[in-house]
Amino acid sequence: MTDTRPRLIDLSHTIEAGMITYKGLPAPLICDHLSREASWANYDPGTEFQIGRIEMVGNTGTYLDSPFHRYADGEDLSEVGLERVAGLPGLVVRAQGLQAVDADRFAGLDLRGKAVLVHTGWARHWRTDAYFEDHPFLTEAAAAFLVEAGAALVGVDSHNIDDTRTRVRPVHTRLLGAGIPICEHMRGLELLPDEGFRFTAAPPKVKAFGTFPVRAFAEVG
Structure with a gap:
């Protein structure tokens, strides 16, 4: 029997204890809340469970920014x-070799209602010092173009969608101000076709929270 289900491509990094996603933010702490050995006291012989505990900031691993991340009155994750974050028609924009990805990279593309994923190739530096330095980013003009073109979501496989060498964040400001979620620190975009796939990056429904890790993935075929 032929398997007609779409092929799933994982576009998210694995979250590990001690992992640094963004310099200056704490790494996640992952440990047992209840170990298997400790659970023996609660069950008959041969039955055991583990309950894990994780302490982390929202900006960990591959994560989604909601408008609340930038705006006090913006929509939070809940x-x-x-x-707006699941089953979106996807489009990959190739931008390898560019540091500043400008509006011209998106010109002539049908972006309306789509998850626009910017493939810079920077994910190859993940978990290295190079990941944090001179990373690719979108320009303010590119963000304005994406808003005007009606993009539904914008993702990037880089350290930040904005240029972190300055203290302003125009891309976050424009996209989140228009209600367009942002998915940062992606991976695996080289595995995707330029279009013809569905994209999902759904976070948990956390009230009064603006950012949280996601299991981002694409459905191809």
Whole structure:
């Protein structure tokens, strides 16, 4: 029997104890809340369970920014509807070799209602010092173009969608101000076709929270 299900491509990094996603933010602490050995006291012989504990900031691993991340009155994670982060038609924009990805990279493309994923190739530096330095980013003009073109979500496989050498964040400001979620620190975009796939990056429904890790993935075929 032929398997007609779409092929799933994982686009997210694995979260590990001690992992640094963004310099200056604490690494996640992952440990047992209840170890298997400790659970023996609660069950009959041969039955055991583990309950894990994780302490981390929202900006860990591959994560989604909601408008609340930038704006006090913006939608938090619990208010962003699934239709805005799940099953979106996807489009990959190739930008390897560029540091500043400008509006011209998106010109002539049908972006309306789509998850626009910017493939810079920077994910190859993940978990190295090079990941944090001179990373690719979008320009303010590119963000304005994406808003005007009606993009539904914007993702990037880089350290930040903004240029972190300055203290302003125009791309976050424009995209989140228009209600467009941002997915940062992606991976695996080289595995995707330029279009013809569905994209999902759904975070948990956390009230009064603007950012949280996601299991980002694409459905191809």
